[in-house]
Each structure stands twice: as structure tokens, then as C-alpha cells.
Amino acid sequence: MYIQCTFLLDYAWLMLLFPALGALITTLFGRRLGGRFVSWLAPGAVLLSFAVAVLAFKGLLGLPAEERSHEVPLWTWMIAGNFTVSMALLIDQLSVTMALIVTGVGFLIHVYSAGYMHGDPRYARYFAYLNMFILMMLTLVLADNYLMLYVGWEGVGLASYLLIGFWFEKPAAADAGKKAFLVNRVGDFGLALALMFIWTSLGTLQFSQVFQRAGTEWAVGSTIATTVTMLLLLAATGKSAQIPLYVWLPDAMEGPTPVSALIHAATMVTAGVYMIARSSVLFGLAPTSAAWVAGIGAATALLAAALALTQTDIKRILAYSTISQLGYMFLAVGVGAYASGIFHLFTHAFFKALLFLGAGSLMHALAGELDIRKMGNLRSKMPTTYWTFLVGAAALAGIPLFSGFFSKDEILGLAWQKSPVLWAVGIATAALTAVYSFRAVFVPFWGHERDRKVFDHAHESPRVMTVPMVVLALGAAGAGFLGIPKLSLFEKWLEPVFAPAQNNLAAATSQSPLHTVYFPVEWVLLAISALVALGGAYLAYRAYVADTEIPKRVRASMGWLATLLDNKYYVDRAYNALIAQVRNVARWLAGTFDQRGIDGAVNGVASVTGWVGAQARRLQTGLVGLYALSILFGAVALLVWLVIR
Amino acid sequence: MVPTVYYLILSAIMFTIGVLGVVIRRNVLIIFMCVEMMLNAVNLTFAALALHLQQINGQIFVLMVMVVATAEVAVGLAIVMNVVRNKDTTNIEDMNLLKG
Numbered sequence: 138m139y140i141q142c143t144f145l146l147d148y149a150w151l152m153l154l155f156p157a158l159g160a161l162i163t164t165l166f167g168r169r170l171g172g173r174f175v176s177w178l179a180p181g182a183v184l185l186s187f188a189v190a191v192l193a194f195k196g197l198l199g200l201p202a203e204e205r206s207h208e209v210p211l212w213t214w215m216i217a218g219n220f221t222v223s224m225a226l227l228i229d230q231l232s233v234t235m236a237l238i239v240t241g242v243g244f245l246i247h248v249y250s251a252g253y254m255h256g257d258p259r260y261a262r263y264f265a266y267l268n269m270f271i272l273m274m275l276t277l278v279l280a281d282n283y284l285m286l287y288v289g290w291e292g293v294g295l296a297s298y299l300l301i302g303f304w305f306e307k308p309a310a311a312d313a314g315k316k317a318f319l320v321n322r323v324g325d326f327g328l329a330l331a332l333m334f335i336w337t338s339l340g341t342l343q344f345s346q347v348f349q350r351a352g353t354e355w356a357v358g359s360t361i362a363t364t365v366t367m368l369l370l371l372a373a374t375g376k377s378a379q380i381p382l383y384v385w386l387p388d389a390m391e392g393p394t395p396v397s398a399l400i401h402a403a404t405m406v407t408a409g410v411y412m413i414a415r416s417s418v419l420f421g422l423a424p425t426s427a428a429w430v431a432g433i434g435a436a437t438a439l440l441a442a443a444l445a446l447t448q449t450d451i452k453r454i455l456a457y458s459t460i461s462q463l464g465y466m467f468l469a470v471g472v473g474a475y476a477s478g479i480f481h482l483f484t485h486a487f488f489k490a491l492l493f494l495g496a497g498s499l500m501h502a503l504a505g506e507l508d509i510r511k512m513g514n515l516r517s518k519m520p521t522t523y524w525t526f527l528v529g530a531a532a533l534a535g536i537p538l539f540s541g542f543f544s545k546d547e548i549l550g551l552a553w554q555k556s557p558v559l560w561a562v563g564i565a566t567a568a569l570t571a572v573y574s575f576r577a578v579f580v581p582f583w584g585h586e587r588d589r590k591v592f593d594h595a596h597e598s599p600r601v602m603t604v605p606m607v608v609l610a611l612g613a614a615g616a617g618f619l620g621i622p623k624l625s626l627f628e629k630w631l632e633p634v635f636a637p638a639q640n641n642l643a644a645a646t647s648q649s650p651l652h653t654v655y656f657p658v659e660w661v662l663l664a665i666s667a668l669v670a671l672g673g674a675y676l677a678y679r680a681y682v683a684d685t686e687i688p689k690r691v692r693a694s695m696g697w698l699a700t701l702l703d704n705k706y707y708v709d710r711a712y713n714a715l716i717a718q719v720r721n722v723a724r725w726l727a728g729t730f731d732q733r734g735i736d737g738a739v740n741g742v743a744s745v746t747g748w749v750g751a752q753a754r755r756l757q758t759g760l761v762g763l764y765a766l767s768i769l770f771g772a773v774a775l776l777v778w779l780v781i782r
Numbered sequence: 783m784v785p786t787v788y789y790l791i792l793s794a795i796m797f798t799i800g801v802l803g804v805v806i807r808r809n810v811l812i813i814f815m816c817v818e819m820m821l822n823a824v825n826l827t828f829a830a831l832a833l834h835l836q837q838i839n840g841q842i843f844v845l846m847v848m849v850v851a852t853a854e855v856a857v858g859l860a861i862v863m864n865v866v867r868n869k870d871t872t873n874i875e876d877m878n879l880l881k882g
Contacts, residue, residue: 754881758878759878760878761813761877762804762805762808762875769801769805
């Protein structure tokens, strides 16, 4: 039995092989093989990966809980002096959970894409990118060391860039791709520096060795631990779109909608949360950084939720909502509730992917219309989209018994233990979330048709698109039951991964590790969350269905706050101004150096040569007699020299 | 038997006349003849020293210099002919187009 289980794990590398082959074949032969073949091949590759992930999951289940961490060495990647990095996979509860999310949701979105992208002239290229993304994301989550994680980290960034700018004929899309790539670069810089610090301090990049050595060599709260974790946090804020680097995600919505669903909602943007959870031991050694993670998460959650309320573009509403929900995950991992953070990541992957696919279905039906003010009364025309979207919104809002309710509530309960302030920010965000998610349901699907032309064009999407939505809706509705209080299957499953971090912190600070909140506090908090979610939904009903004048009155009474929100806190403008200043200084420096320094050197050499030449040409007079005389004098001089030498 | 040094003195005088001719005279044909005189002065030195040292090398060199001189005269006179046809002058100072 034991042998059989590890046997299953040893084949985990097949998970990477299938999407790699898929990407290779579609890249090289995609156009020749035709759209129909590609639309089977690319999702098929991901489905096979998913099957391998399920087998690996089964293999882990067959092992005793403390042995569920398996390393699969592939080959030695590089040896340089005492710097050795091997290509190896780490199969444990965390990585398998992530792999299941990536391949499972990824497969559904591949299927959906086959319908959504139908007829696109670059159909094969799209699937090549998408398969490459799956490959890179799996590299990221299955990596056994930080360097391999870094490869995946950069790889998903590249895939994201390529897919945001997939319709590069649109300047907005090309710009958004560039923006995403550049903003992420700031974060990647942090990750690279963190890796170098880890290597110089601990002499290894392999996860288990890093965590073991850090536990013995780094003191709690030491400078090196704080530096490394702050750099890791910088990296995570880039990839996971947190303050201060969240600005790229709303613009990333220029990409095809399934891409927004897969990369910019369900999987890639959660890489930061995963990385922090993976580095839980390091964050356990740096309480300051952990507090920063929680603070940034809480602030991002609240500010992004407020922005989501003012947006009129349905994809941007969902984008800000993603930022906000990622803030929750940061809050969770920041307070040390790693399992809860990953649990929210898990449920969020379902409902946010679902909401994006719903938005894609709307766009598909309405010829690319994104403005919810032009939609209305669509629930009669698009029943499947409506019902699945409603489930997604309910899960996002945290309506009791939907998945988001359980995961969000767990985070709030643990945040309460850490600090009531964090809890208060979290619950305020929950209220805003409930309002904006039901606004996104009521405005397009209820009420009366606002734009006749848009309404007449509407039709339900083909089955290849609705079936993945239904499957995701089932997940969004039911996934939460894995984490119902008292039973907490999900937490128990992940517990061994995060135990060392909790123990380190507990031993050093004599704090009791976060665990279940005692009765009755937990139930009171649960009740408050439920009330807030239902209240928010009711508020949205009042404001967007019953009396549509309410939003205008609220806006009028808010004054400067409304202006601030309309301008998205002026963050983009501030960044632009900052970058413009930096660019001006850099341009002046570069320009001066180029003209005076480089051009000066080149021109100087040329003019000196020219001057010498101008002087020397006077020697060549064309008078042969003079030449002969020179030769004579030369010869005589030589003779004299030879004689008197 | 004439002592070798006489040959050398004669040769030096001929060479000096040739050099001075090349430097001083303006007529290109005269300059040409002076160059030939210098070559022959050297030839005389070769021959005299070959005799003095009882070595055949010097005499062989004389033959080679003669061949080169002949070839040089053939080319040189052709050039002079063309210059005279084109510019109607044999004055070396008028032939100064090749200058920097």
C-alpha cells in the first residue's frame, strides 16, 4: 500500500509534461492542425494533468499524515561551486491542493475558451499560451526550491503578459500588457533579492533545507528574517495585486475574458498568497513582516471593495473584487491563519472564475458590451448565465451556506483573535462586497432593458460555455462544506504543512498558536457575518431594483469621497507623475551623457584624427623633387646614425 | 691592376652626381638619366667588390639590377611620353596633381 502510494507520487512530473506537450504541439503545428483539433488537444492536455493531480492526491491520502511530503527529483539543474540547484517536485498537501485548483479550474476554462474564442484568427496561439500558463503555474506550485518557483513565477508573468495583450491590435490591450509586465517586474525584483539573501545566509534554496536551517540559524525578529520576508512580501504584492502594486490588475481586463477568469482571478494572482504560505516558516520568524502582510491585506481589501462599488464596467467590478478578496487572503496568511487563507483561495477560485465566465458570457451575448448601465432584464434571455452568476455573487458576498461564507468567516474569526481592528476592517469589506456583488447581479439581470439594441442582441451562450459555468457553480455553492466549523476537513488536511511555522512562533513568543475560537464567540461572529452579507444584499436590492434614485442621492451626499473613488484614489495619476519625474531626470542624465560623453568621445577621436591628417597632408606636395630630397636626407641621416652609433 | 678603392671612389662620384641631378634638375628626362647613373654607380661597386672578394654573387647582382633598370626605363619612359602628350611639358614641377 505504502509503495503503491509513493509510486503514484513519483509520476507527478507527468502533470508538467502534458501541458508542455500541448503548448509545444499547438505552437509548432497549431495552424496546420486546425481549430477543431486544437480545441480538443489543449483542454485534453490539462484534463490529463488534472487526472495526474487527482492520482497524486489519492497517493497522499494513502500515506500517514506526517509522511505526506514527498520529493520527486528529476535532474540536477545546475552546479556552480557550492551552488547546487536540482529540478525536483515537492508533492505535499499544499502543492497538490494548488495543483488540483490550477488544473481543475484550468480545464473548465480551457473548455469554455473553446467556445468563447471560436473564430478568432489566432485561435491556436491562444491555446498555446494558455497551456504554457498551466505549465508555468504548475512549475510554480510544484517547485521544490525557490529558484524553480522563481522560474514558474516569471513564466506565469510572461503568459499573463502575452494573454493580456492577446488582441494587441487594440492599443489599450497592448498598453495593459506592458503595464502588467512592468509593475510585476518591481515585485519580481523583490523576489530575486530575497532569493539572493536566502542563498547567502543559508546556503541553499531547497524548501525543506531553507526552512530547517532558518529555524535554527535565524532568530525570531532578526534583521535577515525581516529583510527576506519583506522582500518576499514585495514580490507577493506585485503578483497578487496588493497595495502598492495592484494597479496592473484592473487594466489586465483588456485580455480575453477566460484569461481574466483563469489567470487574473482564479490562479496566477493567488501565487503571492501561495508563496507566502509556502514560506510560512520564514514569516513565522518575522512577526513584523507578518503584521505588514496582514495590514496590507486588510487595507487592500477595504479600498478595493470601495472601488468595486463605483465601477460600471462589469469586468472591472470583478477585477477590484479580486484585489479585495486577495486582500482577505493576505490578511489570513498575515495573522498566521495559513490554512484559512488557502481555503479562501480555494473557494475564491471557484466563484471568481465563475463570475468572470458569466461576465464573458454576457459580453459574448451582447457583442462585447461591458457597461452594466446598458444592460438590464437579461435574466429572461440568459437563464443559465443568470443563475450561475447569481450563485457566484452569493458565494462572493458570503451569503450563508455558499462557499465564500465559510472561508471568509473563518478568516474573520481568526483575525478577531489577532486584533479586533483587522476584524472590523474585514467586516466592513464584507458589507461592501455584498453590496457590489449584488449590484453586479441586479443591474444587468433585473430591472428593465436600458438599451434596446443591446437587449435584442442578447442570446444564451452555447453549451460549451455554459457547462463549465454550471460545474463551477456547483463548486462555488458546495466547496465551502470542506471547511465547515468544527469539522474543518480542509484545515486538518493542510495542518502538517504549516505546523513548523506555528510551532516556531509559539516557541519563540510564547503565544498560543491560532486555533479554533471558543464558543460562543465564533457563533456570534458567524451570525454577524451572515447578517452583514444578507443586509448588504438587501441594500443592493433597495438601491438598484426598488428605488434606483438611491445611488445618486448617496453619491451626492458623499462629496469629496465620491470624487476620490471616481479617480481611483489618484493612484494611477500619482504613479504616472512619479514615473514622469523619474523619466525626466533619467532622460536628462542619459541625454547629456550620450551627447557629451559617448558622442563627445567619438567625435573627439574623429576631430583629433582629422586635425593630425590636415597637418600631415601638407607634407605631400606633389613635387617629386622634394620627395627625392627627403629621401636623400633620410638616407644621409640613417647613414650618420649608423656611423656614429 | 687598378686598386679596388679607385673603383669605389669613381662609383661614389657617379652616385653623387646622380643624386644631385635628381634633386636639382627639373627636366624629367634628365632626372631619369640621373637615376640610371645612380644605378650604374651601384653596379660598378658590385662588380668591383665581386672582383675584390673573389665572389660571383656581386656580378649576378649586377645582371639583376640591369634587368630591373631596363624594365623601369620601359615603364618610366612610357609614363613620361604620356605626360608630355597630355601636358606638353617635361618640367617635373608641373606634374604635381598627386598631392594631399
